[in-house]
Structure formats: C-alpha cells, structure tokens
Amino acid sequence: MSTDALRSQVASKWQSSFLRINRNEPGITGLLSFSQAWDVATEFVRPKDLNVEKPKTYDMNVVRAAYELVNTSRRLPVLLETFLDQVHQKFYLIIDEIEQFILKYEQTSDPQVISKLVSRMLLWYKTWMPAEELGPTISSAYTLTFQTRVFSALDSSFVQGFKTLCASTLPPSDPNAKTPAPDSALWEAFETLGLLDRYESIIASVGYEHIEAHVLANCAGQWAEPMIEGLRTWMSVKIVPWMLLMYARGATNTDDARAMLQNVGSRFDFHMAKTLCDLRAREIFDIIIDFPESTGALQDLKECLQRVDQRAALVQALRKGNRKRLLHPGADTRLILTQYVATIKCLRIVDPPGVLLFKVADPIRRYLRERPDTIRCIVSNLVGDDDSGDSLVDESEPIQPLQQPELEDYTDPHWEPEPIDAGLAFRTNKPSDVISTLVSIYDSKDLFVKELQVLLAQRLLAITDDNSEKIEKERRNIEILKIRFGEAALQVCEVMLKDMTDSKRIDGHVQSQKSSIVHPTIISKHFWPLLETSDIIMPGQFQALQKEYAREFSTFKPDKKLRWLPHLGTVHLELQLEDRTVQADVPPLEAAFIELFSEKNVLKIEELIEGVGSVDRAAAVKALLTWVDMGVLKEDGEGMFRLLEVAEEPSSGARETARSITAAPELLPITSVQQQQAEQMKVYWKFIEGMLTNLGSLPLDRIQTMLRFAPGYDQTIEQLGTFMEAARREGLVNVKDGVWKLTQNA
Amino acid sequence: MEQLTTSLVPPRPSNKTAPANSTQQVAGSVAKRLSNELMTLMMSSSPGIVSIHRFVTYAAHPHSSLKSAFPKSDGNLFEWVGTIEGAPGTIYVGLTFRISISFPPNYPYVAPTVKFETPCYHPNVDLAGGSICLDILQDKWSAVYSVQTILISLQSLLGEPNNASPLNADAASLWNSPEEYKAQLMRHYRPIKDEST
Structure with a gap:
C-alpha cells in the first residue's frame, strides 16, 4: 500500500537517524560503539535493588565517555525517559519495603521504626540518584518522580508515626529528663525527601500540642505566681532550638535565624498565650474562689488577654461557672456575696475599665436582688455581725460615703471613652468601694437603712446585762455607717441608741426611789421597728x-x-x-x-x-x-x-x-422587713399613690403601664388588680367604672 | 444665610457641659436621673398620706403637708405633673394646687420649667400664665436640686412670698391684709377636678 513518497520519507528518516548514531563512522562501527556506550550509560543509572546487588563501582572515565557519546548522538532525553521508566518499574522494591516498615510500626508503635524507614528511603533515594554530571534536569525530574511515588505510598499510619517521631525529638516537659540530642541528620533526611514541606502542618501541630501539654501540665491549678514569664523562658530555651532545626535550616548566622523564626515564633507564642488563656478561663471560677492567693493567675490572664482576644470566651466561661455553681438555691447568700466581691476584685485586676466585670456581674446582681436575705446579709456584714468567717469588706479600705451612680463628667481631664466592647447599658463605674457596689444592687438605699434598724433593734434588745460596752460598740458601728449612708438616714438608729442609755438613766432614777428587780429597756415606739406584739x-x-x-x-x-x-x-x-x-x-x-x-x-x-x-x-x-x-x-x-x-x-x-x-x-x-414581696408591694403602692395624687383617676391598664417607672416592677395586670382590690378594702382607694382614685380623706 | 450664621453660633455657655444636640447617651442619663428622682420622691416618707400599714401620724410640721409629682404619661419622662397642698398655718391651708414640671433635655444642668396649672393668687406667681418667680428656678438653679427640693421650695414660697419682686403686684399689696387677700385668693382658686386622662 505504501506509496513511493512514503517509502522515500521513511528512508530519509532512517538515513538521518543512522547518520546521527553512526556519527559518520565508517561502516556501522559508530552504531556499535553507540550501543556499547548506551549499555554502559543505562547500566550506570539503572535503579538497583539494594537488597540484592552490591553497589558496583564504575570506571568513571568509561562512563563519562559513554555519556559523551550518547550526548553527541542526541540520545540523552531518551536515556532520561528510559531511566525514569525503570524507576517506575523498580519502585515496587521501595514500596514493598515501606509496607514492611509500616506494618512493623503498626505492630510496635515505635517511632524508631519510622526513623529507620526514613533513613532507608534516604538510602534508596541517594542510590538511585543519577550522577551530578548528568545535569540538574535529570536529577530534578528524578526527585520529582521519586517523591511522587513515595508520597503516594505513605498512608495515614505513616503520618501517625511521623508525628510521633517528630514529637520524640522535642524536649520533654519533665525538666529532669534529658533533652534528646538534636538529630540534625534526621531533619536533613526529612528535608531531602521533601517530607518537611509536605508535612509542615503536622510538624507545627506537633509543636502546638507539645506547648499545650506543657502549659496544661505546668500551669493547671498553679495560681500563686504568674506563669507566663516562666513559659516564655521555657520556650526560648527548649522550643526555639527545636524550631531552629526545621524552620531556620540553612540559616548561616543568628540574625538570619532570628528573621526566619520571627513569623513562626510569634505563632507559637500566640498559641502558648491562647492555651494559657483558655486554661485560666476554664479555671476562672476557682481562681476567684482562691483570691487573693491566685493573684498570679490573674496577672497572667491580663497579659494573655492583651495578646489574644479571648475576652468574650472568658466572660462566657465565668457566667457559665456562676450559673452552674453559684446562682442556685443551694448556695448560701453570704457565699454568693463573698464570691461576688471576689469577682469584683479579680476582674478589676484583669480588666481595669470594668467591662468584663459589668458583663459578669449583671446576672449575679439580678439573682441577688431576688434573694430575700441579701440585704440582711450585707447589713449584718456592715455592722460587723459576722460570726461566720471573714468580712466582705476589706478593713484596710477607707470608709467613704456611698457613691451614687453619677452622670458622666465631661469636664474631667482624665475622662476616657468607653471601651470598645462595652455594651449599651454599660456605665463607666469608677472603681468604687465594695459596699457602694453591693448597696447599688438595689435601687434605693432605704431598704438597707430599714434593715439596719431592724438589725440594730435585735442587737440592742439582745443585750441583757448591764453591758454598756456592747452599746458603745453599736454606737461605734453606727458612727461608721453614718459616713456611708449619711447622717440623716441613720437618725432613727441614733434615737434607738439614745433610748438604750436613757433607759439606764431612768432605771437608775426609778431604782433610787424604790428599788425593784425589774430593769426595763424603755424604747420610743415610733423610732423602733415594729415589734411583734403579744x-x-x-x-x-x-x-x-x-x-x-x-x-x-x-x-x-x-x-x-x-x-x-x-x-x-x-x-x-x-x-x-x-x-x-x-x-x-x-x-x-x-x-x-x-x-x-x-x-x-x-x-x-x-x-x-x-x-x-x-x-x-x-x-x-x-x-x-x-x-x-x-x-x-x-x-x-x-x-x-x-x-x-x-x-x-x-x-x-x-x-x-x-x-x-x-x-x-x-x-x-x-417583724422583719426582709419579706421582699411585701416591701416591694409597698414601693409599688407609693408609686400608685403618687400617680393617683397627681393624675387624678386612672384606669387599671394605665396604672399598669405607668408602673413601668417603678424599678423592677414585674407584676401582671391581674396581680395589680388583686392588689388594688385589697387597697380598696383597706379604704385607700375607690373605683368607679373601672377608674381608680384615691379616697378623698386619705 | 441666616441659617448658616445661626448654625455657626457657638452653643450657649450654660450648655457647655451637655451640648444642646445631646446624644442618645445623654438623654439616657437624664432619663436615668429622672427615674432615680422619681424613686426617691416616691420612697421619701410622706406623712399625711396613709400608708398601707396604717401607722401614720398627722404632725403639724409644715413639711408634712402633701406635695408630690409624677410623670404625666408613661411614654415621656420629661413632663411631670405635681400636686402641692398649702401648709398648715399659712393662708393657703387646705388648698391644693396642681403644677406642671417640664424638664429640658440637658437637665439637671438647666432648671426645669415649673408652672402653676391651678390659678394661684400669689405675689410671685403670674395669675394668668402660672409662671413662678423663684430664684432657684432661675439664676440660682444648681444641679444638686431635685424635684423634691423644688416642691418643698414652692410649698414654702406659698407661705412666705417675696414681696420685693412681685409678679402679681396686686397680691403683693394685699398680702398684709389677710382677709381681703383670702377673698381674692378664693375668688380665683379652682379646686382640682378629676380630669380623667
């Protein structure tokens, strides 16, 4: 079928190929010498089975001449292809070996197996590596082929083992154990085989995990001292040398190394700070319980929070802790107060502007407001009535008047804008004293003053013997409280104290007229809390x-x-x-x-x-x-x-x-004022009275909406109706056509 | 052009601390202050009103007669209605006056506007408009004053007018003849009716 044209074409091709290979030698001697040289050359680069063949030595002159010959015949690319084909064909040898090693690793879980595998692979790689004389093209093509085949052969078990191996090169957390000698050969092998680039994220995660483990092992529950400095030292002494091996390879001097480490170093430092921060956030509830023994941890937390933005996580952790461990019926009110005060102190260390505190304190304050004995607890603490452990108030804290929430003072030269994560309701509260903060749980300090009167009455009446020291002690207390609550608020208490001394005087007089064994305490009915009658x-x-x-x-x-x-x-x-x-x-x-x-x-x-x-x-x-x-x-x-x-x-x-x-x-x-419900209803009544006085008569739904002005009003309109009905029975209000008004003669 | 110049005029000196175009924030803090004042006012012991526990005395102290104030509606904390009763021992005893208090947005840096709604025949009160000439409501105002102090001051103003600077010269001249004064007072006085709101 072949035409002449085709035939002549094939003939010319043949001719030119022949000429190229024969190189104008007489006869076919050129052809012969070429095939000899080809044999030498292919034999030289042939991938050899390490397990069978002894590495041969070649006469490099012969080899070089052979290559020269192949090159002049422009057969080198073909040689390269042949070589790569052979690599592919022989690669099963390596894969067999890898599989054996991995099998062994899976059985023993010994990272040294992986280490051996790596060095074995390195040996294969080096053995099969074509001589340098052949130029960079062939070696890079070879490396690419080799790595591709190797990577495809490495399965997840290897990754596992590789990770373990890397981890084993790290300095152990235990400071007593010896740091393994830096095995730079291993790292070089990694690099040569391209494992470093491929598994960089794994190596980094090994580092992260190591840091995490170290931080957790050394810092958990250790709150007395700030840990972060120690951790940084540990990082620079132990971790940095390790990092040098992989991240600063090829660095010739320290400056070089530093520049190379900077990026990854700050990542590791961040990770350390974050781990510590997370740890402290988890522990925050107990840290607060331990305060002030846990000041170190709080300083750590402050520093970490500046480095990593975990403020929201901290707030969440603390709120969760509070909800779970503090704000439930099983906790004593005193305990809640103590923890609240500790929280205030702690968070002030961590976050001086008080945004965190505001966010955390809100649920606590709301909860405390619902507790019936909160006021009593605070007040009994104020008067030093604490048979139960330590006082909420720091004795070294100067006594100062209660601080009312002030308007923002824009003329203050130290004024600062609110922090960026402050919520809408946030008010910059200047660090006020603990008592002011506690009193501000309630909207009015009158409740405190009332409770104070009740408490004082109890304490004064409990004084049985002729015990003027105790009265003196109460007087001292009242004097201190006057500074806090103001003179006017405590006038009633003053009268009560005066009654006590007057009683004694009167008793003295009566006794002098006619001696009696009765020694009454004479109190002025109007100034004392209601005493239960009998x-x-x-x-x-x-x-x-x-x-x-x-x-x-x-x-x-x-x-x-x-x-x-x-x-x-x-x-x-x-x-x-x-x-x-x-x-x-x-x-x-x-x-x-x-x-x-x-x-x-x-x-x-x-x-x-x-x-x-x-x-x-x-x-x-x-x-x-x-x-x-x-x-x-x-x-x-x-x-x-x-x-x-x-x-x-x-x-x-x-x-x-x-x-x-x-x-x-x-x-x-x-009759205690502590019955919050009655007390609250009394407050609401004042508001109802106020609005009816000023607005004339109102229908029930208007009263309900107007009671919005009363702080913490949470009654339903049905409850209000019942209450108004009760007030009507008392003759305080009357109702006509659903419109309520105050009774005229009230 | 005029618009331009007015907008260039700096805010009045009295507004320095709380600019006229007060932000939401400032309005919020004024509202907070007002609701605190309401709370204090409501909680302040007000003898003369029977409390729910019915243990109250009527003492003949001038401060014990009724004075009270409350926001006009639940939506606006800046407009209040007040009630003042003439103190015992004064010519106004037994009379009850309704007043309106309206708070500026920059309260308490600026005094609220207080007016008598009930016609009040008094040397320092404008009979027709109800405006009041009282120093603490004008140049003597200070941010430490509150609704409560205003009410107390108004109550004592009823009994002790400042005849030196009368708004109602007629009343000032009659002050020293109580009989005629009382007659005039009663002629103008209208008792508070129930205006169902």
Whole structure:
C-alpha cells in the first residue's frame, strides 16, 4: 500500500537517524560503539535493588565517555525517559519495603521504626540518584518522580508515626529528663525527601500540642505566681532550638535565624498565650474562689488577654461557672456575696475599665436582688455581725460615703471613652468601694437603712446585762455607717441608741426611789421597728413587779406611760424546790409558766395558756419543754405537766451537768422587713399613690403601664388588680367604672 | 444665610457641659436621673398620706403637708405633673394646687420649667400664665436640686412670698391684709377636678 513518497520519507528518516548514531563512522562501527556506550550509560543509572546487588563501582572515565557519546548522538532525553521508566518499574522494591516498615510500626508503635524507614528511603533515594554530571534536569525530574511515588505510598499510619517521631525529638516537659540530642541528620533526611514541606502542618501541630501539654501540665491549678514569664523562658530555651532545626535550616548566622523564626515564633507564642488563656478561663471560677492567693493567675490572664482576644470566651466561661455553681438555691447568700466581691476584685485586676466585670456581674446582681436575705446579709456584714468567717469588706479600705451612680463628667481631664466592647447599658463605674457596689444592687438605699434598724433593734434588745460596752460598740458601728449612708438616714438608729442609755438613766432614777428587780429597756415606739406584739399577761408576782415599776415611772415622767412588751427580755429565776434550788435565765413566757406552778403542782396545758392570757400553743409547748429539759417539770400524759418537787433520777444521767441552763431567747421576734414581696408591694403602692395624687383617676391598664417607672416592677395586670382590690378594702382607694382614685380623706 | 450664621453660633455657655444636640447617651442619663428622682420622691416618707400599714401620724410640721409629682404619661419622662397642698398655718391651708414640671433635655444642668396649672393668687406667681418667680428656678438653679427640693421650695414660697419682686403686684399689696387677700385668693382658686386622662 505504501506509496513511493512514503517509502522515500521513511528512508530519509532512517538515513538521518543512522547518520546521527553512526556519527559518520565508517561502516556501522559508530552504531556499535553507540550501543556499547548506551549499555554502559543505562547500566550506570539503572535503579538497583539494594537488597540484592552490591553497589558496583564504575570506571568513571568509561562512563563519562559513554555519556559523551550518547550526548553527541542526541540520545540523552531518551536515556532520561528510559531511566525514569525503570524507576517506575523498580519502585515496587521501595514500596514493598515501606509496607514492611509500616506494618512493623503498626505492630510496635515505635517511632524508631519510622526513623529507620526514613533513613532507608534516604538510602534508596541517594542510590538511585543519577550522577551530578548528568545535569540538574535529570536529577530534578528524578526527585520529582521519586517523591511522587513515595508520597503516594505513605498512608495515614505513616503520618501517625511521623508525628510521633517528630514529637520524640522535642524536649520533654519533665525538666529532669534529658533533652534528646538534636538529630540534625534526621531533619536533613526529612528535608531531602521533601517530607518537611509536605508535612509542615503536622510538624507545627506537633509543636502546638507539645506547648499545650506543657502549659496544661505546668500551669493547671498553679495560681500563686504568674506563669507566663516562666513559659516564655521555657520556650526560648527548649522550643526555639527545636524550631531552629526545621524552620531556620540553612540559616548561616543568628540574625538570619532570628528573621526566619520571627513569623513562626510569634505563632507559637500566640498559641502558648491562647492555651494559657483558655486554661485560666476554664479555671476562672476557682481562681476567684482562691483570691487573693491566685493573684498570679490573674496577672497572667491580663497579659494573655492583651495578646489574644479571648475576652468574650472568658466572660462566657465565668457566667457559665456562676450559673452552674453559684446562682442556685443551694448556695448560701453570704457565699454568693463573698464570691461576688471576689469577682469584683479579680476582674478589676484583669480588666481595669470594668467591662468584663459589668458583663459578669449583671446576672449575679439580678439573682441577688431576688434573694430575700441579701440585704440582711450585707447589713449584718456592715455592722460587723459576722460570726461566720471573714468580712466582705476589706478593713484596710477607707470608709467613704456611698457613691451614687453619677452622670458622666465631661469636664474631667482624665475622662476616657468607653471601651470598645462595652455594651449599651454599660456605665463607666469608677472603681468604687465594695459596699457602694453591693448597696447599688438595689435601687434605693432605704431598704438597707430599714434593715439596719431592724438589725440594730435585735442587737440592742439582745443585750441583757448591764453591758454598756456592747452599746458603745453599736454606737461605734453606727458612727461608721453614718459616713456611708449619711447622717440623716441613720437618725432613727441614733434615737434607738439614745433610748438604750436613757433607759439606764431612768432605771437608775426609778431604782433610787424604790428599788425593784425589774430593769426595763424603755424604747420610743415610733423610732423602733415594729415589734411583734403579744398578749401575754404576766401572772402573779411578775405583774405586781411590773405595776409597781410603772407607778414609779409615771411619777418620774408624768407625761409618759409604760406599755410592757412582756414577751421580750429575760428573767433570772431561782426556784426553791423541796430538795434543791434551780437557777435559770429564761424568757418571760417560761418564767410565767413556772410562776403558775407555784400555786398548783399539776396543770393542763390549756390552763397554763389561759393563765398567761393568750399564747400560741406551739410556743407554750416549747416553753414548757425548756423546763422539762431542766428536770423541773415532767409531762404526765397528754398535755399534763407536773412540777417535780423532788428530782427524779435522770434516766439518761447526762442532765446532771446542765443544772443552770440558759434558755437563750431566739432571734428576737421583730417583724422583719426582709419579706421582699411585701416591701416591694409597698414601693409599688407609693408609686400608685403618687400617680393617683397627681393624675387624678386612672384606669387599671394605665396604672399598669405607668408602673413601668417603678424599678423592677414585674407584676401582671391581674396581680395589680388583686392588689388594688385589697387597697380598696383597706379604704385607700375607690373605683368607679373601672377608674381608680384615691379616697378623698386619705 | 441666616441659617448658616445661626448654625455657626457657638452653643450657649450654660450648655457647655451637655451640648444642646445631646446624644442618645445623654438623654439616657437624664432619663436615668429622672427615674432615680422619681424613686426617691416616691420612697421619701410622706406623712399625711396613709400608708398601707396604717401607722401614720398627722404632725403639724409644715413639711408634712402633701406635695408630690409624677410623670404625666408613661411614654415621656420629661413632663411631670405635681400636686402641692398649702401648709398648715399659712393662708393657703387646705388648698391644693396642681403644677406642671417640664424638664429640658440637658437637665439637671438647666432648671426645669415649673408652672402653676391651678390659678394661684400669689405675689410671685403670674395669675394668668402660672409662671413662678423663684430664684432657684432661675439664676440660682444648681444641679444638686431635685424635684423634691423644688416642691418643698414652692410649698414654702406659698407661705412666705417675696414681696420685693412681685409678679402679681396686686397680691403683693394685699398680702398684709389677710382677709381681703383670702377673698381674692378664693375668688380665683379652682379646686382640682378629676380630669380623667
């Protein structure tokens, strides 16, 4: 089929090829010498099986001449192709080996296996590497082929092993262990094989993980000292030399190395700061509990926060911690307050402008507002009524007046704009003292002043003996509190204190006229918190004593009249029984009961209650049990009590020591202001009263919307309706056609 | 052109601390202050009003007679209505006056505008317009004053007018003859009606 043209074309091709290879040699000698040279050349570059063949030595002159010949015949590219083909063909040798190593690694998990694998691969690589004389083209083509094949053969197990291997080169966290000698040969091997570039992220992650592990191992729970300096030193001593091996390879001098490390170094430093920051954020709740022993950790946190922006995470962690561990019914109010105060102090170290504090404090404050005994807790702390551990207030803190939230003072030369992450409701609160912060939980300090009065009343009335030091102590407290709350707010307390000293004076006078064993505390009804009234009428000699005293008093102060609060106070009794005398300090009710027994030995509980006027049955039983405990009375059957004129053998035998028991009166029964609900309703009533006074009459829904002005108003309109209805029954308001107005004569 | 010049005029000196074009922020803080004042006013013990616990006395102290104020509507904290009762022992005893208080946006740096809504025959009160001549509402105003102090001052102004600078010269001249004065007072006085709002 071939045409002449084709035939001549093939012939000319053949001719030119022949000429090229024969190189104008006579006959076919050129051809022969070429095929000899080709054989030498291919044999020289042939990829050899390391396991079978001994590395041969070649006469380099022969080889070089052979290449020269191949080159002049322009057969080098073909040679290269042949070589690469051979590499591909023989590569199964390497892959077999890699698989063996990896299998072994999977069995032993020893990174040294990987290390051996790497050096073995390096050996293969070097052995197969064409001689340099052949020029860069061939070696780079070879390297590319080799690496491509190797990478495709390396599976995830290798990556795993490689990571472990890298990690094993790191200095161990344990400072006592020896740092492994820098194995630069290994790193060079990595680089030669192209592993460094390919697995750079893995190496970096090895570094990160190492730093993380170190930070966690060394810093967790260590809050006393700032750690960050130590960590930085550790980084520069231990990590930087390691980094030098890979990131600063080829650096000739320190400046070079520094420049090369700068980027990656700051990444590592950032990672360290972030790890530490995350750790501290996780621990923040406990750090606050430990404050001030944990100041170091807080300083770390401050520094870290400047480096990494983890403020939101910190706030979240702390809020979560608070929600989970603090703001639940199981936590004591005192505890919450203590933690709150510690939080304030801690976050002020971490973030002086107070944005973090504002964000964290908000839920705590809201929660505290709902607690019924928060005010009591704060106030009892204010007056130093703390039998329970440390005070919330730092004694070294100067006493200062309460700070009201001020308008921003734009004329202040030190004024600064609000921080960038401050929320809308954020108010720059200048570092105010702890008490001001606590008091500001509530919108009005009046609640505190009221509670203070109640507390003072309790404490003053609890002073039984002639104990002027205690009164002095209260006076000192009040003086201090005056600085905080202002003179006017504490006027009532002043009067109460004055009543105490006046009582003593009056008592002294009355006693001088006619000596009595009654020593009353005379209080001005209007200035004292409501005292629980009681209908006890003291029987027998007690009443006589009271009357006698009252008579003396009214001759001394004709314009005043004593009204006894017979259920308050204590009575010192000496009971003379047939075989013994019992001494006791008891509350008046107990005294009244035992007085009744002086006439009759056996009494029913109903008779007893009748004998003292009227008293709650539970209280009566309690009072009687006090005497039963002392072995003076005995319960005979249901509700019957018998006086033991002759002591019975105590069945338990343990009572003997408790001859002179003081039946301490419990917390004085003062109608406490702490019933938040009632207190709040009173506040709302003032608002309702205010709006009805000024706006005339209003329908219910208008009252409801206007109550928006009352802080913390959260009642539904139905609740308001019930409340208004109650007020109407009290005669305070009336309603007509759904419109409410104040009663005119109110 | 005129617009241009007016906008170039610097704000008045009294506005220095709180610029007239007050931002939301400033308005917010004024509102905060006002609601605090309302709270204090409501919580301040106001004898003469029966409290829910019914333990209250009527004392013959001038400060104990009724004075109160409340925002006019729930939407606007800047307009208040007040009520003042004439103190016992003064010629105004038993009379109740309604006043309006309107707060400027730069309160408390600038005094609120206070006016009598009930016609008030008084040397220092404009009978027709209800404007009041009282130093603390004008040049003597200070940011430490509050609604409460204004109410107290107005109440005592009723009993002790400043006849030296009368707005109502007629009343000033009659002040010393109480009978005629009272007659004039009652002729103008209108008791507060229930204006259902």
